[in-house]
Amino acid sequence: MDIQGLSASNRHPQDAPYVHKVGLPPKQNLFSEFKATVKETFFADDPLRSFKDQPGSKKFILGLQTVFPILEWGRNYSFAKFRGDLIAGLTIASLCIPQDIGYAKLANLDPQYGLYSSFVPPLIYAFMGSSRDIAIGPVAVVSLLLGTLLQTEIDPVANAEEYRRLAFTATFFAGITQATLGFFRLGFLIDFLSHAAIVGFMSGAAITIALQQLKGFLGIKKFTKKTDIVSVLHSVFASAHHGWNWQTIVIGVSFLSFLLAAKHIGKKNKKLFWVPAIGPLICVIVSTFFVYITRADKEGVQIVRHIKKGINPSSVNQIYFHGDYLLKGVRIGIVAGMVALTEAIAIGRTFAAMKDYQLDGNKEMLALGTMNVVGSMTSCYVATGSFSRSAVNYMAGCRTAVSNIIMAIVVFLTLEFITPLFKYTPNAILAAIIISAVIGLIDFDAVCLIWKIDKFDFVACMGAFFGVVFVSVEIGLLIAVSISFAKILLQVTRPRTAILGNLPRSTVYRNILQYPEAAKVPGVLIVRVDSAIYFSNSNYIKERILRWLVDEDDLVKESGQTKIQFLIVEMSPVTDIDTSGIHALEELYRSLQKREIQLILANPGPVVIDKLHASSFAQLVGEDKDLPHGC
């Protein structure tokens, strides 16, 4: 049989002009090749596009606008936008104040530190950030993570001062990590945590956080320091007889019911989004007043007792820049910074997609990093974008980051004037507010969808979830990262291959498993390799192709058809090849030669052609044979 018979031109002589020689693009020199690779890797989003063909002074202004986007959007700011931002800012402020106080407790810090972290970081972000919808401040998951990581190093009760200093140190290095990733355009590193792993991790963290709230919710005094579900439930039920306080439970349950009802209303009618948003503040006001009137704190209802008045004191001198705690602070900071980053970028991207504007991930990281570095010097702990508050911000009609400024101003006024009023706020209310907030992080629909779409993703999701719930937040995170990496390794070591057949009455060849009507050509085996051929998969690809051949040989023997004489490897999805890949092809060629089968590489891409020519492989196989066309 004649191999030329395969080419479409001979099959359909009327289509003679159909034959095209496989294109060989002009050879690039080394420098331009290198430049293109660097650009695609680190500047994939082409951030310098607007700088092109601009005079020097304009470039300077554009550069300034790049670092401080407020200079750009501030010039078009209008009263209409301000109205939206004002309403949104007031709404998220009313939501953030009670949440901040509760989240600070998750991080084992005094309540005012939560408020501090909702004052300085949002202001910095408003100047440097490019998301219009994100609401900045402390968040539940990062607070919990920071709290558990810090308390393994220092006891937060016995050594409160040192604990706080380590918290600022960790915050400082979390900021440095974020800013560094942004500056060196390594933002793509956070893409290595898969969506599924994040869903599992968040759901697990939500359950862990909710369980932690049982302490305040049931009024238990002695509570375990561990976060796994077994220890916590044991701790809860062991104290059932004498440790639960019924007054606390009554307050907690009634206000939690109110909050959940408010949430339900907000979900049913999108216009009533403000009901769940101001619900927490109403709870705090009503319950504080109630406790103050009834003096329920004398009955064992635990209250906040004291929040320091006044805005953020400086904490520059408190950061550890040497000693044992420096390294610990760096380690905790990197972990907390990465998790905070993942959450903020995920939120930013979600809302950017909804309003259709582009978010430069690297610029965003620089903004978040700067905000946390400045925060660590002004008594804040790690702040990031909050899921629940950003959603409220969006629904309340925010237009720009000015809503964060409004929120910061409200927090400032709170710190300056009304913190003493929180004295009688019962802890059970804070617990109820946190529980109702974190319930939203459990995304059951997403888990179902993941199960339906991709089983491997589901394993990653469940691994992270059970790791967090049954062991600890760090282990859950570790499992999430490990499974994500395992998936990447699997992807690069085991690329797919497919046998192609000819679709009847056409010149098109398709996967015969997908198109049952596609017919194999007698005496010819056509294999498509669906990946670049690199050292990590070259051996597998070689052996897999040989296995296809052996399988096919068996079939041929059974049916008594023509023996396989030609093996065509369809290379169009093979975008690149390296030295190991070329070695594997050479070995394949030699194996096939021994079996008297001709190897044909069909339609390789430009990079692959270049490399096949650079090596001696093109000469080995023969120019006319390795470059046919028409598959």
Next chain:
Amino acid sequence: MDIQGLSASNRHPQDAPYVHKVGLPPKQNLFSEFKATVKETFFADDPLRSFKDQPGSKKFILGLQTVFPILEWGRNYSFAKFRGDLIAGLTIASLCIPQDIGYAKLANLDPQYGLYSSFVPPLIYAFMGSSRDIAIGPVAVVSLLLGTLLQTEIDPVANAEEYRRLAFTATFFAGITQATLGFFRLGFLIDFLSHAAIVGFMSGAAITIALQQLKGFLGIKKFTKKTDIVSVLHSVFASAHHGWNWQTIVIGVSFLSFLLAAKHIGKKNKKLFWVPAIGPLICVIVSTFFVYITRADKEGVQIVRHIKKGINPSSVNQIYFHGDYLLKGVRIGIVAGMVALTEAIAIGRTFAAMKDYQLDGNKEMLALGTMNVVGSMTSCYVATGSFSRSAVNYMAGCRTAVSNIIMAIVVFLTLEFITPLFKYTPNAILAAIIISAVIGLIDFDAVCLIWKIDKFDFVACMGAFFGVVFVSVEIGLLIAVSISFAKILLQVTRPRTAILGNLPRSTVYRNILQYPEAAKVPGVLIVRVDSAIYFSNSNYIKERILRWLVDEDDLVKESGQTKIQFLIVEMSPVTDIDTSGIHALEELYRSLQKREIQLILANPGPVVIDKLHASSFAQLVGEDKDLPHGC
């Protein structure tokens, strides 16, 4: 413009039957899907093929043959084969004896341990290994690696006994590592060290080893323990005035010249392969006799002095199974075991490809692992396949692993009877033998080829090379692994995308950069994504496609053509997609909707279709729109 105009059927009405609906393969159930994935991942080479449709007793015999391939090939063993094996075995024995003595010194062990390691491991391998050409024993690179790793833990001179025990412990765990990888079919893990990194690492190690030999070659007494080129050369020239021994240098230089000349002869005329093979033994005999006659050892020529007579003593009790040294032994064992494995598998595959037989990497690892575990109990240190001796074995016409048995018998006789004769062998000769052996590891041609083919590979190669030469063997190895991983990460985060155009007078669409004659269709942008869409690249792909669109819009504006109305994403190379990928597509869809551009997914693969249907995306885009055909 009508989107149907794009489909080939409307362009060429005479080809009407050309249109095929995109195939949707029968849905697999969860278990069979899982089974297929596991099979492709861990049993890609289909090792159970021969077991299919066999009765139980036959299966047992086949299973036994799988573990001990000698039972299979031994039954067809013939005198003709034995003649080849005998000659090859004697040749590699004559080469291995002097090398073993020298390599043992690289590992800071007494000379007899090198010989021990050429006795037991080759015997075990002959029964369990499936390579016919590999020659087993101690090798230069692993000896050096083991020596440097061990001496950072224990001083080999002051605590010789403990040093030896740690060496056996490391060997034991190297074997366990190898056997475990093989047993759990994780052999693909060694594919993560790229060919280029190995070339660089080996060349660097060769230079480091050659430099180490300057001690014996120049007769220097005080020598640095470091292995980097700066320390070694400083050590060499600092002792130039009083530390060099001219008699030693004369002996060394003359015999090294002889060995290099022999090597040259062997290279020129393949039939004279035995000249370089027995050269070392001749050197040893002549020089030993010469030193014995002239009593040159009294002139400062250092000699071997003492090799213990008798075969391997048991060392079972010497392995550390608890205590501090256990963990250190495990760590060193894992590193040394992986490097030894990489070398052995690379050799095995090379020769298997030359003679066209299949090598089961996992089975091979099990054999190598077992051999090292048994070796560690019989006073051997890590043995593996040697590049130089395997090449000699192949050229001497070996047919089966019996040549290893012959070699082991010769080593046994040597240990039993003639070790005392090595007393007067000058160290300079061993140094000359090692230098002439490791020179072959510097593969300059391969480096040139790597430079020509793939610049990134070249960076990996040079990184490993300079790491070994200027810092240490471990650092070189670390650099090699890191760069290999960086390449994988780059591959999965930055897949290629291409703009397709229609080839004139055809229904085929190709990359317009590769085929300048391919014409874009006005109002339509066709982008091909050349990779599975996973969490690690989903954001990049989305943003890259949007960037193609912006670029295209600019072009269109300049030339005043039809505005882009349709974006076709050619999905045939997209073999898989996960939840993050579907999210990215949804975001892309929404962005395009805002710009009034219709998104069309062309020709997705079976897995992708399944998943698009499982998610709500197929409904979102519309069934008829997401599955056109003909690109």
